[in-house]
Amino acid sequence: MQSICAFDRIIPGRGVAALLEDGTQVAVFRLHDDSLYAVSNLDPFMDANVMSRGLVGDRGGEPIVTSPLLKQAFSLKTGACLDDELVALEVFAVEVLDGEVRVGVNSEVKASA
C-alpha cells in the first residue's frame, strides 16, 4: 500500500490521479458518502490517462465513473465498462489510515491482467 494524499484533499464527488512507484497511474474517487474507490487512470477507449477527471455518480444504484472523453460509464466496484462488456478498468485496493489515503496494487487483478 502506498500513501498518496490526505483524505481531505479529495473533494467529495471528485477524483484525483496518483503516480505509483512502478509508474502505474491510479484514479482515486471520493463519493459524497465519503466512500473511496480506485481504478486505473487510463481511458481504454482513447488511451489517455484521464479517468480521474471523470464525473462520478450511479447507474441503477451501481457507483460509476464516466470517461471525460467519450463518456462511457465504468463500475467503480468492478471496473467493468457498462457500455461495452469487452472493456474493463483495472481495480485497485484503497483505504484510509490516519487520515491518509493509501492505494495498493490489487494482486489478483494484476495477475490476470
Place this chain on the structure above:
Amino acid sequence: MSKLVVIGDGMVGRRFLEAVTQRDPSWEVTVLCEEPRPAYDRVRLSAFFDGVSAEELSLASELPNVEVKLGEPAVSIARTSKVVYSDKGEYPYDKLVFATGSYAFVPPMEGADLEGVFVYRTIDDLEAIKAHSAGKRHGVVIGGGLLGLEAANALKLLGLETQIVEFAPWLMARQLDEAGGGILKQHIEKLGIGVDCGTGGTKIEAVDGRLRMETNREDIAYDTDLIIFAAGVRPRDQLARECGIEVGERGGIITDLSCATSDPDVYAIGEVAAMEGMCYGLVAPGYSMAEVVADRLAGGEATFPGADMSTKLKLLGVDVAQFGAMDGPLSTTYLDPAHGTYAKLILSDDAQTLLGGMLVGDAEAYPLLRASVGGKVPGKLADLLGGGEIEGSLPDGAQVCSCNAVTKGDIMSAIHEDGCSDVPALKACTKAGTSCGSCVPMLKQLLKEGGVEVSNAVCEHFTQSRAELFDIVKVTGITTFSELIARHGTGAGCDLCKPTVASILASLSNGHILEGEQASLQDTNDHFLANMQRNGTYSVVPRIPGGEITPDKLIVIGEVAKEFDLYTKITGGQRIDMFGARVEDLPKIWRKLVDAGFESGHAYGKALRTVKSCVGTDWCRYGVQDSVKMAIDLELRYRGLRSPHKLKSAVSGCARECAEARGKDFGIIATEHGWNLYVGGNGGFTPRHADLLLSDVDSETLVRTIDRFLMFYISTADRLQRTSKWVEGLEGGIDYLREVIVDDKLGICGELDALMEKHVENYADEWKGVIDDPEKLERFVSFVNAPEAPDPTIEFEEVRGQKFPAGTTARSHSTPVALGTPVSLRSQGK
C-alpha cells in the same frame, strides 16, 4: 445508360427528380429550366416579403446523374428522332417528362402590358414588384382567390395601401360559400385592405406617372401605382401543342392515370398535366403524379390515386380551410360574427358520414376533419363546428398528410414498428408533415394515441425536465445539488444531471462555478476551465470580444504559446485557440494571460462563446452601423452566461452579412435605420438560418430583446437543446416568441429582465477567480502525490512546424492522399 429529359424545374419537377433518382439512379437525367434559379418553394412565395430570402425558399439539392440547365428553356421537340432542343443545345431522350407548370393568366385588357402591371408567379416577378413598389403608396390586386390574397399580403408587407378586386360575388369562391367568403372579407377589411367583389377591371391607362383602372361598375375606378394580376393560372402546354402531343380543350397535356401522354414515351406531371382531362392547381396531386412516373420508369405499375383538393392556409393572418366536397345532401353551419369564425360541414343524408366542409377564422379542427372525410363524423357536431374540445379517433385508412399521401395506418406502423417517438422521426420515416406542415398537430396527437410518452426527464435520477428543474431551483432558492437530488430526485446523480444542475445554478448567478459543492458537478472542461483534448491535454481560449485585438495582446498570446509550447490555431469564432496545455501548466498560462488583461473565453462551457463581427462603419465602405462596437458590447454583456447549450452570435454591419449572423443563435444585421435581430440559427449537423424577430430597432430595444430571448431560452429549454431546436419546438413558433418577449403576453418580461440584470452585475472572470485562490489552484496537477510531475505518457510530435499529439498525425500521414485533398486530423485519427 438510358436518357431522361425533364422540362421544367419547379416543385413537382424537383420531387420527381428526387423520386426517380431514389428508385432508379441509373437514368442519365437532364433538366431544362427556364428560370435562372433551380426549384424553389412556390407555395411559400409570399414569405419572400417577410424576410425569407430566395436561397431559403430553394428546394435545390445535389442529385446523382442529374444535370440541371438553368436559364435554358426547351424551345422545340422532335418526337420522331426523340430530341429536345434549346437555344444552346440538343438533348436526346429515351423518356421525356413535361413539368412545365403554369403561367399567370392575364385577361385580355387594354393596358395590361403597361409598366407597373405585374403577375405573381415567380421570384423574378416578386423582385420586380419589390423594386417597383419603392416609394410608392397604393397597389391593386386583381383576383380574390388564394393567389390574389397572397399577393395582397405581399403588397401589405411592402407597406402599400392595398385594394383587392374580385370578379366573383365573394372571396375565394372556389373554396368557400357566400357566408364563408363574407367572414373572410370582414377579417381582411379589418387589416385595412379594401375588398370590392363583383368587380372586374376593363381598362388600364397611364395617367401622370400613375395607373388608372376602370371597371365594369360605373361608380368604381382606381388610381394606383401598381397592379398585380392574380386571377388564376393556365397550363404551359405550348411546347407540347407544337410537337403534336394531345392537349385538352381548356388547355393542359392530356394524360392517362399513369401520366403518359398521347406519346407513350412522353409523360406530363403537375399543373401542366390534364389528368383524364382535369388540371390540378395544387402541389399535392402534382407530387402524386411525380411518384407515379418515377415508379413507371422503374418498371412499376403505379397509377394516380386521385387528388385531395383540401387546402388550409393562413391568409393575411386568417385561417382558411376547405376539405372534401363543397356541397352535398346535408349541411350544417355555424357562424360567429363576433369572433369572425365560420364553419360548415357537408354530411351524407343520414348525417353519419362526413363528406367535406370549410372553416374560416379558426381551423384548429382541420387536420381531424380532413382526415375523416369519407368516414364517420369524428365527434359531436356542436364541438366540431364551434371549436370545442374534440375527442375522437380516426380510422386507419384516413389520410393524415394529403401532400404526401400518408395514412393514419402508415403513421401508426411507423410509431409501433419503426420505433418513431417524435415528430422529426415521423417526418423522416413517412414524409408526413414535410410539405405544407398542416398535419403536424395531428402527428403529435397520433404519437400520444400510439402511447408514446414524450419524456423530457433529464436522466434516471430526475423525472423532471431541465426546464422544470430550472423552475424548482428558481422558486425554492435551492443552491446545492445534494439538496436538490435529496428533495426532488433519487440516487447519487450522473454525468447528465450533475452538469445540468451546475449550469442552472450558474445561470441563476450562484457564485464561482468551482466554489464548494459546485466543483463536483462540473464536467471536466468546466472543472479545469479548459477543453480536454484526445490525449488528456487541454486547449486554452482567451476571450477576444468581437474579434478585436491589439497588437500587444496578440504578442502576449504568441509569447505564451511559445513559452508553453502550444499548438496555435485561429478559430471559427474570431479568436485564437492554444492546444496541448498540460493540466499543471493551465494556472501558469492563465496568470500571464490575466496579467495582460485577458479573460476566460468560456470555450469550455455551455455558455456564450463569441460574438463575431465584420469591420462595420469604421473601415468598410459599405457598413451602415458600427458592428464591431455592438459585437463587443454584446459579448461583454453576455460573457459567462451559462445556458442549456453553447451560444454563438455575430453582428454584421450591412446586408452583405460578412459576419454570417444568420447562422448564429442570435444574429444582428445592421440596417440604415437600426438593427435587425435574427434568432435560432445554427451551423453544425443541421444548419438553419435564424428567423427574423425584429426589424429596424434601436440599440436599446435590440439589447433588451436579446436579454429576454436568452433568459426565456435558458428558463425553458431542454438539456443540450440549441436555440434552433428550441425555437422550432415552440408552439406558435417565432410569432409566439415575439408575443412573449416583445409584447409581454405572459407578463414575464420584468422577471426575465431582472434575471439578466443579476447576471450582468455578478459577472466575474472565472480564471481570475482561480489563480487568486490557492485552494482551487491545488487541483491543477497531474498527480496528487507528485504535483510537479507532468504525465509521462503524454507525448507530442512535430508537424508543419508545430506540435501534435503523438500517434494521431502518424496515422493520417500514412494514409495515401491525392494531392490537393485536405486531410482532416480528426476524421483520420479516430
